[in-house]
Amino acid sequence: MTTTTKVLSVENLKYYHSLAEGVFAGSIEIAGQTITLKSAKGTPLGTISIPQQRFDVASGTANGLMSSAHYTKLEGISEHATKVENSTTNGNVKIDGVETPVYAHPTSAAGALGAGLYKITTDATGHVIAGTKVVKGDITALGIPAQDTTYTVATGAKNGLMSSAHFTKLENISAGAQVNVIEKVSVDGKPLVITAKGVNIDLSNFATKDQITSAIKYMGSVENYAALPKSPQQGHMYNVKAADQSHGIGAGTNVVWDGTTWDPMSEMFVIEAVSNTEIDAIFSSKQP
Secondary structure, rough: OOEEEEEEEEEHHHHHHHOOOOOOOOEEEEEEEEEEEEEEOOOOEEEEEEOOOOOOEEEOOOEOOOOOOHHHHHHHHOOOOOEEEEEOOOOEHHHHEEEEEEOOOOOEEHHHHHHHHEEEOOOOOOOOEEEEOHHHHHHOOOOOOOOOOOOOOOOOOOOOOOHHHHHHHHHHOOOOOOOOOOOOOOOOOOOEEEEOOEEEEOOOOOHHHHHHOOOOOOEEEEEOHHHHOOOOOOOEEEEEEEHHHOOOOOOOOOEOOOOOOOOEOOEEEEEEEEOOOHHHHHHHHHOO
16 A cells, blocks of 8 residues: 655745745834734735824823823922931931931940950840950860860770871772672662672673674565565565555565564555645635
8 A cells, every 4th residue: 555645845835935925924014003914025914093092190090191280299309309328427327418317326334445355244235334354264164174185196996186197098098989899780670699799691692783683684575475485584574566455465565574474564655745736725725
């Protein structure tokens, strides 16, 4: 059986494009209150007229034009009215450019404290009311030793400093290194036997690349099914030119000998170009 498929050639496509330019929108033209939709060739496809609109003065419930009274009121408002800015003076802000105090920091009861480390006391609002210098006794009271702390090299029984030998050993170990032991290997869900560090994967039951590429061998064409060889080799393929309904094959079908019978694979198909007449029929059916 022969299947026919229609395709567009370049010339057919050019002809289709010339017809499409006359019906597909290509531009919009606006003249006054009239909008015209034109095709790619410039042919008018349709027009729309926009009605004239009237705008009233705006109110508290409707948008509209600004009245002269509101314009005068807006002009009378100062530029940047009540504008608030940061001030370089602590506790001040600038309102319309004028320095305005808004906060006064309370004076510390402790007075001025010189440079140093202090223990401080604050009131309920967090303000410093007293400050005394820290002495060594204050530091040791926190549990910090009064003398220098020394550490010995670490051993298997106690913590300590890392020795230079252990440092060198650690530097020579790659990041993320682990013990090189194979714990489990499976192929298609079936675990394999592990011998020391080796695993044997048996591929004897699988076909090789040469065996796969030579599985089917094309041998040529015959006129009909009866002309096929009587004693073919498995994998031999022939093209049967004539259809044979009794064997369920159409004209141009490829058949392969599977060791028992001829197995149909595919049949021939034909590709034809769409004609301009067929394109005209498509466009004419879309017109009102």
